[in-house]
Amino acid sequence: MELQKTSNGHQDLSPDRIPENGYVSHFNINTRGTISEKKVTALKVQKFYMTSYLLVCNLFCLKQSFFVGKTSFGMSIFNLSNAILGSGILGLAYAMANTGIILFVLLLTSMAILSAYSIHLLLKSAGVVGIRAYEQLGNRAFGRPGKILAACIITLNNIGAMSSYLFIVKIELPHIIQGLLPDNSDYWFVDGRYLIIIISVLVILPLALMKRLGYLGYTSGFSLSCMVFFLISVIYKKFVTECPGEHSYNKTVPTESIYNSTDDVNCKSDNYYHVSFLLHIKHSEFITFAFVCHPEVLPIYTELKNPSKKRMQKVANISILTMFVMYLVTAIFGYLTFYGNVKSELLEMYSKKDTLMLCVRLAVLIAVTLTVPVVLFPIRRAVLQLLFPDKPFHWVRHISIAVCLLFLVNLLVIFVPNIRDIFGFIGATSAPSLIFILPGIFYICIVPEEQEPLKSRPKIQAIAFVTLGFIFMIMSITFIIIEWVTGKKTSGGH
Numbered sequence: 001m002e003l004q005k006t007s008n009g010h011q012d013l014s015p016d017r018i019p020e021n022g023y024v025s026h027f028n029i030n031t032r033g034t035i036s037e038k039k040v041t042a043l044k045v046q047k048f049y050m051t052s053y054l055l056v057c058n059l060f061c062l063k064q065s066f067f068v069g070k071t072s073f074g075m076s077i078f079n080l081s082n083a084i085l086g087s088g089i090l091g092l093a094y095a096m097a098n099t100g101i102i103l104f105v106l107l108l109t110s111m112a113i114l115s116a117y118s119i120h121l122l123l124k125s126a127g128v129v130g131i132r133a134y135e136q137l138g139n140r141a142f143g144r145p146g147k148i149l150a151a152c153i154i155t156l157n158n159i160g161a162m163s164s165y166l167f168i169v170k171i172e173l174p175h176i177i178q179g180l181l182p183d184n185s186d187y188w189f190v191d192g193r194y195l196i197i198i199i200s201v202l203v204i205l206p207l208a209l210m211k212r213l214g215y216l217g218y219t220s221g222f223s224l225s226c227m228v229f230f231l232i233s234v235i236y237k238k239f240v241t242e243c244p245g246e247h248s249y250n251k252t253v254p255t256e257s258i259y260n261s262t263d264d265v266n267c268k269s270d271n272y273y274h275v276s277f278l279l280h281i282k283h284s285e286f287i288t289f290a291f292v293c294h295p296e297v298l299p300i301y302t303e304l305k306n307p308s309k310k311r312m313q314k315v316a317n318i319s320i321l322t323m324f325v326m327y328l329v330t331a332i333f334g335y336l337t338f339y340g341n342v343k344s345e346l347l348e349m350y351s352k353k354d355t356l357m358l359c360v361r362l363a364v365l366i367a368v369t370l371t372v373p374v375v376l377f378p379i380r381r382a383v384l385q386l387l388f389p390d391k392p393f394h395w396v397r398h399i400s401i402a403v404c405l406l407f408l409v410n411l412l413v414i415f416v417p418n419i420r421d422i423f424g425f426i427g428a429t430s431a432p433s434l435i436f437i438l439p440g441i442f443y444i445c446i447v448p449e450e451q452e453p454l455k456s457r458p459k460i461q462a463i464a465f466v467t468l469g470f471i472f473m474i475m476s477i478t479f480i481i482i483e484w485v486t487g488k489k490t491s492g493g494h
Protein backbone atom coordinates (compact mmCIF):
# COMPACT_ATOMS: atom_id res chain seq x y z
CA MET A 1 0.00 0.00 0.00
CA GLU A 2 1.43 3.27 -1.03
CA LEU A 3 1.02 6.19 1.28
CA GLN A 4 0.97 9.68 -0.08
CA LYS A 5 2.38 12.61 1.82
CA THR A 6 0.02 15.52 2.10
CA SER A 7 1.13 19.09 2.06
CA ASN A 8 1.09 19.31 5.83
CA GLY A 9 3.60 16.54 6.07
CA HIS A 10 1.43 13.74 7.45
CA GLN A 11 0.58 10.64 5.53
CA ASP A 12 -2.76 10.07 3.98
CA LEU A 13 -4.22 7.07 2.25
CA SER A 14 -4.77 7.66 -1.43
CA PRO A 15 -7.34 5.11 -2.58
CA ASP A 16 -6.72 5.81 -6.24
CA ARG A 17 -3.23 4.37 -5.89
CA ILE A 18 -4.30 0.95 -4.65
CA PRO A 19 -4.35 -0.83 -8.07
CA GLU A 20 -0.83 0.35 -8.91
CA ASN A 21 0.84 -1.90 -6.35
CA GLY A 22 -0.23 -5.15 -7.95
CA TYR A 23 -2.12 -6.74 -5.04
CA VAL A 24 -5.43 -6.53 -6.80
CA SER A 25 -4.25 -8.36 -9.92
CA HIS A 26 -2.58 -10.95 -7.70
CA PHE A 27 -5.92 -11.90 -6.17
CA ASN A 28 -7.44 -12.14 -9.64
CA ILE A 29 -5.59 -15.38 -10.30
CA ASN A 30 -8.10 -16.85 -7.93
CA THR A 31 -10.92 -16.38 -10.39
CA ARG A 32 -9.30 -18.23 -13.27
CA GLY A 33 -10.56 -21.52 -11.87
CA THR A 34 -7.72 -23.89 -12.81
CA ILE A 35 -5.68 -23.75 -9.59
CA SER A 36 -5.56 -26.55 -7.04
CA GLU A 37 -7.38 -26.44 -3.69
CA LYS A 38 -4.06 -26.11 -1.82
CA LYS A 39 -3.22 -23.05 -3.88
CA VAL A 40 -6.67 -21.62 -3.22
CA THR A 41 -6.15 -22.02 0.54
CA ALA A 42 -2.72 -20.42 0.23
CA LEU A 43 -4.24 -17.52 -1.69
CA LYS A 44 -7.00 -17.19 0.89
CA VAL A 45 -4.42 -16.98 3.67
CA GLN A 46 -2.47 -14.45 1.62
CA LYS A 47 -5.66 -12.47 1.02
CA PHE A 48 -6.40 -12.51 4.74
CA TYR A 49 -2.94 -11.12 5.50
CA MET A 50 -3.23 -8.48 2.80
CA THR A 51 -6.65 -7.38 4.06
CA SER A 52 -5.32 -7.13 7.61
CA TYR A 53 -2.34 -5.20 6.32
CA LEU A 54 -4.59 -2.75 4.45
CA LEU A 55 -6.75 -2.41 7.53
CA VAL A 56 -3.75 -1.63 9.74
CA CYS A 57 -2.56 0.91 7.15
CA ASN A 58 -6.01 2.50 7.15
CA LEU A 59 -6.14 2.62 10.91
CA PHE A 60 -2.63 4.02 11.02
CA CYS A 61 -3.53 6.77 8.59
CA LEU A 62 -6.74 7.61 10.41
CA LYS A 63 -4.80 7.68 13.67
CA GLN A 64 -2.34 10.02 12.01
CA SER A 65 -5.16 12.30 10.89
CA PHE A 66 -6.70 12.29 14.34
CA PHE A 67 -3.30 13.00 15.79
CA VAL A 68 -2.68 15.91 13.46
CA GLY A 69 -6.13 17.49 13.71
CA LYS A 70 -6.21 19.17 17.09
CA THR A 71 -8.43 22.17 16.54
CA SER A 72 -11.87 21.87 18.08
CA PHE A 73 -15.12 22.30 16.19
CA GLY A 74 -15.81 25.69 17.80
CA MET A 75 -12.34 27.07 17.18
CA SER A 76 -12.55 25.98 13.55
CA ILE A 77 -15.82 27.91 13.22
CA PHE A 78 -14.10 30.98 14.68
CA ASN A 79 -11.20 30.63 12.25
CA LEU A 80 -13.36 30.15 9.20
CA SER A 81 -15.72 32.97 10.19
CA ASN A 82 -12.73 35.22 10.69
CA ALA A 83 -11.42 34.23 7.26
CA ILE A 84 -14.80 35.14 5.73
CA LEU A 85 -15.25 38.37 7.67
CA GLY A 86 -12.97 41.15 6.48
CA SER A 87 -13.11 44.48 4.79
CA GLY A 88 -15.90 43.11 2.58
CA ILE A 89 -18.49 43.94 5.26
CA LEU A 90 -17.76 47.68 4.90
CA GLY A 91 -18.91 47.76 1.28
CA LEU A 92 -22.22 45.96 1.67
CA ALA A 93 -24.41 48.94 2.63
CA TYR A 94 -23.10 50.66 -0.49
CA ALA A 95 -23.90 47.58 -2.57
CA MET A 96 -27.42 47.59 -1.13
CA ALA A 97 -27.85 51.30 -1.91
CA ASN A 98 -27.03 50.56 -5.52
CA THR A 99 -28.89 47.31 -6.07
CA GLY A 100 -31.98 47.97 -3.99
CA ILE A 101 -32.98 45.94 -0.95
CA ILE A 102 -34.74 43.07 -2.71
CA LEU A 103 -32.05 42.37 -5.28
CA PHE A 104 -29.39 42.70 -2.57
CA VAL A 105 -31.07 40.15 -0.32
CA LEU A 106 -31.45 37.80 -3.29
CA LEU A 107 -27.80 38.21 -4.29
CA LEU A 108 -26.54 37.80 -0.72
CA THR A 109 -28.62 34.68 -0.17
CA SER A 110 -27.53 33.15 -3.48
CA MET A 111 -23.89 33.93 -2.82
CA ALA A 112 -24.04 32.35 0.65
CA ILE A 113 -25.61 29.18 -0.78
CA LEU A 114 -23.17 29.06 -3.71
CA SER A 115 -20.27 29.60 -1.35
CA ALA A 116 -21.35 26.63 0.81
CA TYR A 117 -21.85 24.52 -2.35
CA SER A 118 -18.36 25.46 -3.50
CA ILE A 119 -16.94 24.26 -0.17
CA HIS A 120 -18.88 21.01 -0.66
CA LEU A 121 -17.17 20.56 -4.06
CA LEU A 122 -13.75 21.24 -2.54
CA LEU A 123 -14.29 18.82 0.34
CA LYS A 124 -15.63 16.10 -1.96
CA SER A 125 -12.67 16.44 -4.35
CA ALA A 126 -10.27 16.47 -1.41
CA GLY A 127 -11.94 13.35 0.00
CA VAL A 128 -11.64 11.41 -3.27
CA VAL A 129 -7.87 11.86 -3.51
CA GLY A 130 -7.14 12.01 0.21
CA ILE A 131 -5.34 15.35 0.07
CA ARG A 132 -6.23 18.54 1.79
CA ALA A 133 -4.55 21.37 -0.04
CA TYR A 134 -6.11 23.56 -2.73
CA GLU A 135 -2.93 23.50 -4.83
CA GLN A 136 -2.70 19.71 -4.57
CA LEU A 137 -6.20 19.49 -6.03
CA GLY A 138 -4.93 21.60 -8.94
CA ASN A 139 -2.04 19.19 -9.29
CA ARG A 140 -4.36 16.21 -9.32
CA ALA A 141 -6.68 17.77 -11.89
CA PHE A 142 -4.14 19.27 -14.34
CA GLY A 143 -0.66 18.32 -13.16
CA ARG A 144 1.95 20.98 -12.42
CA PRO A 145 0.25 23.79 -14.40
CA GLY A 146 -2.90 23.26 -12.30
CA LYS A 147 -0.90 23.45 -9.11
CA ILE A 148 0.90 26.64 -10.22
CA LEU A 149 -2.37 28.24 -11.33
CA ALA A 150 -4.12 27.51 -8.01
CA ALA A 151 -1.12 28.69 -5.99
CA CYS A 152 -0.85 31.94 -7.99
CA ILE A 153 -4.56 32.74 -7.70
CA ILE A 154 -4.53 32.10 -3.93
CA THR A 155 -1.39 34.20 -3.52
CA LEU A 156 -2.72 37.14 -5.53
CA ASN A 157 -6.14 37.06 -3.91
CA ASN A 158 -4.85 36.83 -0.37
CA ILE A 159 -2.10 39.42 -0.86
CA GLY A 160 -4.91 41.65 -2.18
CA ALA A 161 -7.00 40.95 0.93
CA MET A 162 -4.02 41.52 3.25
CA SER A 163 -3.18 44.83 1.61
CA SER A 164 -6.79 45.96 1.77
CA TYR A 165 -6.78 45.24 5.54
CA LEU A 166 -3.48 47.04 6.10
CA PHE A 167 -4.76 49.90 3.96
CA ILE A 168 -7.67 50.30 6.37
CA VAL A 169 -5.18 50.40 9.26
CA LYS A 170 -3.07 52.97 7.41
CA ILE A 171 -6.05 55.25 6.82
CA GLU A 172 -8.07 54.73 10.01
CA LEU A 173 -5.50 54.41 12.78
CA PRO A 174 -4.14 57.99 12.39
CA HIS A 175 -7.73 59.30 12.71
CA ILE A 176 -8.25 57.32 15.91
CA ILE A 177 -4.97 58.54 17.44
CA GLN A 178 -5.71 62.10 16.36
CA GLY A 179 -9.14 61.82 17.94
CA LEU A 180 -7.49 60.95 21.23
CA LEU A 181 -4.93 63.79 21.07
CA PRO A 182 -5.81 67.19 22.51
CA ASP A 183 -4.24 69.09 19.59
CA ASN A 184 -4.05 68.32 15.88
CA SER A 185 -0.24 68.35 15.65
CA ASP A 186 1.49 66.16 13.09
CA TYR A 187 3.43 63.77 15.29
CA TRP A 188 5.30 60.91 13.63
CA PHE A 189 2.96 58.42 15.28
CA VAL A 190 -0.03 59.79 13.42
CA ASP A 191 1.58 58.82 10.14
CA GLY A 192 -0.21 55.72 8.79
CA ARG A 193 2.96 54.45 7.10
CA TYR A 194 4.86 54.09 10.37
CA LEU A 195 1.81 52.73 12.09
CA ILE A 196 1.33 49.80 9.70
CA ILE A 197 4.99 48.85 10.10
CA ILE A 198 4.65 48.90 13.88
CA ILE A 199 1.40 46.89 13.80
CA SER A 200 2.90 44.39 11.33
CA VAL A 201 5.96 43.77 13.51
CA LEU A 202 4.30 43.79 16.91
CA VAL A 203 0.94 42.14 16.24
CA ILE A 204 0.70 40.45 12.85
CA LEU A 205 4.14 38.84 12.60
CA PRO A 206 4.05 37.00 15.95
CA LEU A 207 0.62 35.60 15.08
CA ALA A 208 1.72 34.66 11.56
CA LEU A 209 4.64 32.70 13.06
CA MET A 210 2.33 30.27 14.86
CA LYS A 211 2.92 26.75 13.64
CA ARG A 212 -0.75 25.97 13.22
CA LEU A 213 -3.73 27.99 12.12
CA GLY A 214 -5.66 26.41 15.00
CA TYR A 215 -3.77 28.54 17.54
CA LEU A 216 -5.37 31.60 16.02
CA GLY A 217 -8.83 30.47 17.16
CA TYR A 218 -8.72 32.76 20.21
CA THR A 219 -7.67 35.85 18.26
CA SER A 220 -10.27 34.97 15.65
CA GLY A 221 -12.93 34.83 18.36
CA PHE A 222 -11.83 38.24 19.60
CA SER A 223 -11.82 39.62 16.07
CA LEU A 224 -15.39 38.39 15.60
CA SER A 225 -16.53 40.03 18.84
CA CYS A 226 -15.05 43.33 17.61
CA MET A 227 -17.15 43.00 14.46
CA VAL A 228 -20.24 42.27 16.55
CA PHE A 229 -19.58 45.55 18.40
CA PHE A 230 -19.34 47.28 15.00
CA LEU A 231 -22.65 45.72 14.00
CA ILE A 232 -24.43 46.80 17.20
CA SER A 233 -23.11 50.35 16.76
CA VAL A 234 -24.32 50.49 13.15
CA ILE A 235 -27.80 49.45 14.35
CA TYR A 236 -27.70 52.01 17.19
CA LYS A 237 -26.58 54.79 14.85
CA LYS A 238 -29.51 54.16 12.58
CA PHE A 239 -31.85 55.19 15.38
CA VAL A 240 -29.93 58.28 16.49
CA THR A 241 -29.07 59.62 13.04
CA GLU A 242 -31.78 61.74 11.54
CA CYS A 243 -30.28 62.67 8.24
CA PRO A 244 -27.14 61.53 6.38
CA GLY A 245 -25.74 65.03 6.48
CA GLU A 246 -25.85 65.14 10.25
CA HIS A 247 -23.50 62.32 11.05
CA SER A 248 -21.38 62.39 7.97
CA TYR A 249 -18.10 64.13 8.62
CA ASN A 250 -17.94 65.03 4.94
CA LYS A 251 -21.12 66.89 4.24
CA THR A 252 -20.56 67.48 0.55
CA VAL A 253 -22.05 65.02 -1.87
CA PRO A 254 -20.29 64.75 -5.23
CA THR A 255 -22.34 66.15 -8.08
CA GLU A 256 -21.15 63.69 -10.69
CA SER A 257 -22.94 60.78 -9.06
CA ILE A 258 -25.05 59.05 -11.66
CA TYR A 259 -27.61 58.24 -9.04
CA ASN A 260 -28.19 61.74 -7.69
CA SER A 261 -28.74 64.43 -10.24
CA THR A 262 -29.10 67.13 -7.57
CA ASP A 263 -26.69 68.41 -4.94
CA ASP A 264 -29.18 67.92 -2.16
CA VAL A 265 -28.33 65.71 0.74
CA ASN A 266 -31.44 63.58 0.80
CA CYS A 267 -32.24 61.10 3.49
CA LYS A 268 -34.05 59.06 0.91
CA SER A 269 -32.33 59.16 -2.39
CA ASP A 270 -34.17 56.62 -4.46
CA ASN A 271 -32.91 57.68 -7.87
CA TYR A 272 -30.77 54.57 -8.13
CA TYR A 273 -33.79 52.68 -9.39
CA HIS A 274 -33.22 54.28 -12.79
CA VAL A 275 -29.85 52.64 -13.25
CA SER A 276 -29.77 49.65 -15.55
CA PHE A 277 -30.06 46.14 -14.22
CA LEU A 278 -26.52 45.32 -15.34
CA LEU A 279 -25.10 48.05 -13.15
CA HIS A 280 -27.02 46.63 -10.21
CA ILE A 281 -25.41 43.28 -10.83
CA LYS A 282 -21.99 44.93 -10.91
CA HIS A 283 -22.26 45.44 -7.17
CA SER A 284 -22.45 41.70 -6.67
CA GLU A 285 -18.63 41.91 -6.77
CA PHE A 286 -18.75 43.33 -3.24
CA ILE A 287 -20.85 40.39 -2.16
CA THR A 288 -18.65 37.83 -3.90
CA PHE A 289 -15.55 39.27 -2.22
CA ALA A 290 -17.28 39.27 1.15
CA PHE A 291 -17.76 35.49 1.01
CA VAL A 292 -14.29 34.50 -0.17
CA CYS A 293 -12.70 32.16 2.37
CA HIS A 294 -12.00 29.18 0.14
CA PRO A 295 -8.19 29.13 0.32
CA GLU A 296 -8.54 28.80 4.11
CA VAL A 297 -11.08 25.96 4.05
CA LEU A 298 -8.70 23.05 3.41
CA PRO A 299 -6.01 24.24 5.88
CA ILE A 300 -8.72 24.52 8.54
CA TYR A 301 -10.04 21.06 7.56
CA THR A 302 -6.53 19.60 7.93
CA GLU A 303 -6.36 20.83 11.51
CA LEU A 304 -9.92 19.92 12.50
CA LYS A 305 -10.23 17.43 15.35
CA ASN A 306 -11.93 14.17 14.24
CA PRO A 307 -12.01 15.35 10.63
CA SER A 308 -14.72 14.19 8.29
CA LYS A 309 -16.28 15.81 5.25
CA LYS A 310 -19.62 16.10 7.03
CA ARG A 311 -18.10 17.75 10.10
CA MET A 312 -16.15 20.26 8.03
CA GLN A 313 -19.21 21.07 5.92
CA LYS A 314 -21.03 21.76 9.19
CA VAL A 315 -18.23 24.15 10.24
CA ALA A 316 -18.55 25.88 6.87
CA ASN A 317 -22.34 26.07 6.93
CA ILE A 318 -22.45 27.52 10.45
CA SER A 319 -19.75 30.09 9.61
CA ILE A 320 -21.43 31.11 6.36
CA LEU A 321 -24.86 31.36 7.99
CA THR A 322 -23.52 33.51 10.84
CA MET A 323 -21.68 35.79 8.44
CA PHE A 324 -24.76 35.96 6.21
CA VAL A 325 -26.80 37.30 9.14
CA MET A 326 -24.06 39.79 10.08
CA TYR A 327 -23.72 40.99 6.49
CA LEU A 328 -27.45 41.37 6.05
CA VAL A 329 -27.96 43.32 9.27
CA THR A 330 -24.95 45.61 8.62
CA ALA A 331 -26.08 46.31 5.07
CA ILE A 332 -29.71 46.98 6.01
CA PHE A 333 -28.94 49.30 8.94
CA GLY A 334 -26.01 51.00 7.21
CA TYR A 335 -28.21 51.65 4.21
CA LEU A 336 -31.21 52.77 6.27
CA THR A 337 -28.98 55.30 8.07
CA PHE A 338 -27.61 57.04 4.99
CA TYR A 339 -29.75 55.74 2.09
CA GLY A 340 -28.37 56.66 -1.32
CA ASN A 341 -25.53 58.74 0.09
CA VAL A 342 -23.70 55.83 1.65
CA LYS A 343 -20.08 55.48 0.54
CA SER A 344 -18.31 52.34 -0.57
CA GLU A 345 -16.68 52.25 2.85
CA LEU A 346 -19.35 52.51 5.50
CA LEU A 347 -16.98 53.77 8.21
CA GLU A 348 -16.28 56.93 6.23
CA MET A 349 -19.88 58.02 6.76
CA TYR A 350 -19.61 58.36 10.53
CA SER A 351 -18.30 61.39 12.38
CA LYS A 352 -14.66 61.31 13.42
CA LYS A 353 -15.37 63.38 16.50
CA ASP A 354 -17.85 60.91 17.93
CA THR A 355 -16.29 58.83 20.75
CA LEU A 356 -18.50 55.81 20.10
CA MET A 357 -17.58 55.80 16.42
CA LEU A 358 -13.93 56.19 17.35
CA CYS A 359 -14.21 53.00 19.39
CA VAL A 360 -16.04 51.33 16.49
CA ARG A 361 -13.23 52.29 14.12
CA LEU A 362 -10.75 50.82 16.58
CA ALA A 363 -12.81 47.62 16.80
CA VAL A 364 -12.96 47.21 13.01
CA LEU A 365 -9.27 47.92 12.86
CA ILE A 366 -8.49 45.23 15.44
CA ALA A 367 -10.78 42.82 13.60
CA VAL A 368 -9.10 43.27 10.21
CA THR A 369 -5.61 43.27 11.78
CA LEU A 370 -6.31 39.91 13.40
CA THR A 371 -7.58 38.55 10.09
CA VAL A 372 -4.26 39.27 8.34
CA PRO A 373 -2.42 36.23 9.84
CA VAL A 374 -5.34 33.92 8.95
CA VAL A 375 -5.20 35.12 5.34
CA LEU A 376 -1.41 34.80 5.31
CA PHE A 377 -1.41 31.06 6.10
CA PRO A 378 -2.76 29.91 2.69
CA ILE A 379 -0.22 32.11 0.85
CA ARG A 380 2.63 30.54 2.79
CA ARG A 381 1.23 27.12 2.05
CA ALA A 382 0.97 27.98 -1.67
CA VAL A 383 4.58 29.24 -1.71
CA LEU A 384 5.77 26.10 0.10
CA GLN A 385 3.86 23.92 -2.35
CA LEU A 386 5.48 25.64 -5.29
CA LEU A 387 9.04 26.03 -4.06
CA PHE A 388 9.53 23.17 -1.58
CA PRO A 389 6.82 20.62 -2.44
CA ASP A 390 8.30 17.57 -0.71
CA LYS A 391 10.15 19.17 2.18
CA PRO A 392 8.92 18.57 5.73
CA PHE A 393 8.05 21.46 8.05
CA HIS A 394 10.99 23.70 8.86
CA TRP A 395 10.93 26.76 11.09
CA VAL A 396 13.39 28.74 8.94
CA ARG A 397 11.19 28.41 5.86
CA HIS A 398 8.04 29.02 7.91
CA ILE A 399 9.39 32.24 9.43
CA SER A 400 11.19 33.63 6.40
CA ILE A 401 8.17 33.27 4.09
CA ALA A 402 5.97 35.11 6.63
CA VAL A 403 8.55 37.90 7.01
CA CYS A 404 8.94 38.29 3.23
CA LEU A 405 5.18 38.36 2.66
CA LEU A 406 4.58 40.98 5.34
CA PHE A 407 7.48 43.04 4.02
CA LEU A 408 6.05 42.90 0.50
CA VAL A 409 2.52 43.84 1.59
CA ASN A 410 3.86 46.75 3.68
CA LEU A 411 5.85 48.01 0.71
CA LEU A 412 2.77 47.79 -1.51
CA VAL A 413 0.50 49.61 0.93
CA ILE A 414 3.08 52.33 1.64
CA PHE A 415 4.35 53.03 -1.87
CA VAL A 416 1.53 52.16 -4.27
CA PRO A 417 -1.14 54.85 -3.89
CA ASN A 418 -3.70 53.14 -6.11
CA ILE A 419 -3.23 49.73 -4.53
CA ARG A 420 -6.98 49.34 -4.07
CA ASP A 421 -7.66 49.79 -7.79
CA ILE A 422 -5.01 47.26 -8.68
CA PHE A 423 -6.38 44.72 -6.26
CA GLY A 424 -9.89 45.66 -7.28
CA PHE A 425 -8.99 44.21 -10.65
CA ILE A 426 -7.26 41.17 -9.20
CA GLY A 427 -10.19 40.62 -6.81
CA ALA A 428 -12.63 40.77 -9.71
CA THR A 429 -10.84 37.87 -11.35
CA SER A 430 -9.55 35.86 -8.38
CA ALA A 431 -12.71 35.81 -6.26
CA PRO A 432 -14.90 34.13 -8.94
CA SER A 433 -12.02 31.77 -9.72
CA LEU A 434 -11.62 30.69 -6.10
CA ILE A 435 -15.33 30.35 -5.37
CA PHE A 436 -16.75 29.06 -8.66
CA ILE A 437 -14.31 28.13 -11.38
CA LEU A 438 -11.53 26.18 -9.66
CA PRO A 439 -13.65 24.12 -7.20
CA GLY A 440 -16.04 23.23 -10.05
CA ILE A 441 -13.30 22.24 -12.48
CA PHE A 442 -11.39 20.28 -9.82
CA TYR A 443 -14.55 18.40 -8.94
CA ILE A 444 -15.30 17.53 -12.57
CA CYS A 445 -11.74 16.31 -13.20
CA ILE A 446 -11.02 14.61 -9.88
CA VAL A 447 -14.20 12.64 -9.14
CA PRO A 448 -13.80 9.57 -11.40
CA GLU A 449 -16.18 8.93 -14.30
CA GLU A 450 -17.04 5.50 -12.87
CA GLN A 451 -18.26 7.09 -9.67
CA GLU A 452 -20.09 10.00 -11.29
CA PRO A 453 -20.38 10.12 -15.09
CA LEU A 454 -20.16 13.48 -16.83
CA LYS A 455 -23.91 13.37 -17.45
CA SER A 456 -24.80 12.72 -13.81
CA ARG A 457 -26.63 15.45 -11.90
CA PRO A 458 -23.76 16.47 -9.58
CA LYS A 459 -21.38 16.88 -12.52
CA ILE A 460 -23.87 18.87 -14.61
CA GLN A 461 -24.43 21.10 -11.58
CA ALA A 462 -20.67 21.59 -11.26
CA ILE A 463 -20.44 22.50 -14.98
CA ALA A 464 -23.20 25.10 -14.54
CA PHE A 465 -21.35 26.42 -11.49
CA VAL A 466 -18.14 26.87 -13.47
CA THR A 467 -20.06 28.62 -16.27
CA LEU A 468 -21.59 31.00 -13.73
CA GLY A 469 -18.10 31.78 -12.45
CA PHE A 470 -16.89 32.64 -15.96
CA ILE A 471 -19.93 34.88 -16.53
CA PHE A 472 -19.17 36.70 -13.26
CA MET A 473 -15.53 37.10 -14.14
CA ILE A 474 -16.16 38.37 -17.67
CA MET A 475 -18.75 40.82 -16.37
CA SER A 476 -16.43 42.18 -13.69
CA ILE A 477 -13.55 42.59 -16.12
CA THR A 478 -15.84 44.32 -18.64
CA PHE A 479 -17.01 46.82 -16.04
CA ILE A 480 -13.45 47.56 -14.95
CA ILE A 481 -12.32 48.06 -18.56
CA ILE A 482 -15.27 50.40 -19.20
CA GLU A 483 -14.25 52.37 -16.09
CA TRP A 484 -10.66 52.62 -17.27
CA VAL A 485 -11.55 53.57 -20.83
CA THR A 486 -14.23 56.13 -19.99
CA GLY A 487 -12.46 57.32 -16.84
CA LYS A 488 -15.84 57.26 -15.12
CA LYS A 489 -16.98 55.03 -12.32
CA THR A 490 -19.83 52.89 -13.55
CA SER A 491 -20.68 52.26 -9.94
CA GLY A 492 -21.35 55.90 -9.27
CA GLY A 493 -19.09 55.61 -6.26
CA HIS A 494 -18.72 58.66 -4.11
Ligand SMILES: NC(=O)CC[C@H](N)C(=O)O
Pocket (backbone or CB within 6 Å): 083, 084, 085, 086, 087, 088, 089, 157, 158, 161, 289, 290, 291, 292, 293, 375
Ligand atom coordinates in the same frame (compact mmCIF):
# COMPACT_ATOMS: atom_id res chain seq x y z
N1 LIG B 1 -9.21 35.73 1.49
C1 LIG B 1 -10.04 36.68 1.21
O1 LIG B 1 -10.00 37.20 0.13
C2 LIG B 1 -10.97 37.09 2.31
C3 LIG B 1 -11.88 38.22 1.93
C4 LIG B 1 -12.96 38.40 2.98
N2 LIG B 1 -14.10 37.63 2.66
C5 LIG B 1 -13.34 39.86 3.16
O2 LIG B 1 -14.47 40.19 3.20
O3 LIG B 1 -12.52 40.71 3.31
